[in-house]
Amino acid sequence: MVEHAAFVQGITRESIHPGGWVEHEPTGRAVVRCSCGLESGVVTAVRAAQIADDHRRGAAYARACG
Ligand SMILES: [Zn+2]
Secondary structure: OOOOOOEEEEEEEEEEOOOOOEEEEEEEEEEEEOOOOOEEEEEEHHHHHHHHHHHHHHHHHHHHHO
């Protein structure tokens, strides 16, 4: 049985500052990944949250009907 553990991975941009410290700036974009192999590609963070939610619901529905 395939478990669906969809998660949103925010994409950050690294800026290296004088002195050597690295800042991870959010870009407003994200990727959805799931343990079943789903990968949404880069979408907006808002869209990513929707995709992850829909995917979890879809997986739950498939289980109920399968
Ligand atoms: Zn999945």
